[in-house]
Amino acid sequence: MPKIIDHDQRRREIIAVAKKLIIQGGFEAATMRSIVAEAGFANGALKRYFPSKDSIVAATFQSVLAEMGQRIAEGDPTSDPVQALRHHLESTLPLDTYRIESGRVLLALWEHSVANEELAALYRRHLRDWRALLAERIAAARGRDEPADAPEVIQLAGEAINMSIGANITSLMFPDGSLIPEFRAYVDRLMRRIAD
Template identity: 60%
Template sequence: MPKVIDHDQRRREIVEVAKKLIAEGGFEAATMRSIVAAAGFANGALKHYFASKDEIIAATFESVLQATALRLSELDSNASPVEALRGFVTGAMPLEAHQITSARVLLVLWEHSVANPDLARRYRDLLTSWRAELTARIAAARGGGESEGSPAAGVLADEIISVTIGANVASLMHPVGELADRYRAYVDALMERIAG
């Protein structure tokens, strides 16, 4: 009886290998040859799952975006509006090693997405959904019937997104976790500004 292969699992394994290679050595480190070698596949086997490096990169980019979105969606639904906002912001900040690794992969892929309209669209879509979620959480945390579409909530959402992106970039230039206390202090001050 022939061995049954879970093709979706194999694709996920290839994407995880590509993430690891990108995190450790940048975009250039994730060649088809290095991916094949690190995954333990025969040379031609990769073509059964991805036709090109661009397909692997797109799948890797999507995987990181989905993991981030999933982490943010799994926040405690019973939390107060302020704690729900805090959880959302800290979920996007580089506070843990896995978040910093994701940031490293995204940073490499952001550069690649400039020349790839599909990757750029996926990232824009993520930022748009983050902004919408942030404005809703900010309005709820402020209470008083502020609308999700209020200009003030939008300005704060844009600030949080910009600080989060900057924090992720800055965290890559320091030992893992070195800036986490600074970022936690920012979140504390932000919550005080919004709810205090």
């Protein structure tokens, strides 16, 4: 009887290998050859799932963004809007080893997306969606009946995104997590500003 192969699981395994290689050695380490070797597939098997390195990169990028989205969604948005916003902000910061490593992958992929318009468009769409969701959460947390597109709300959402990106970049130099208390303090200061 022929072995039944779960192709979706194989794709997830390939993405996990690509992510691991990027964490260990940066974007350049995730070559088609190294992915095949690490995953234990035959040379031609990888092309069945991903025809090119760019397709693996795009899938890895989407996987890391989806993981971030899942962390954000785990906070109950119907609960206290202030706590929902805090959860949202903390979900995007490198506050544990897993998120530090995920940030490392995203930064490597962002750099690659500069020369790849398809990836750049994907990330720009992610940034727009992220800003819109944050603006909604900020407006709700402020409790002033402001629309999510009010200038001050949009400005605060932009600051929150820049704080997150900056923290992820900085954590590359301190992968031991020694800056986690500082990142938590960023959230505390931003939450106070939002409440003012």
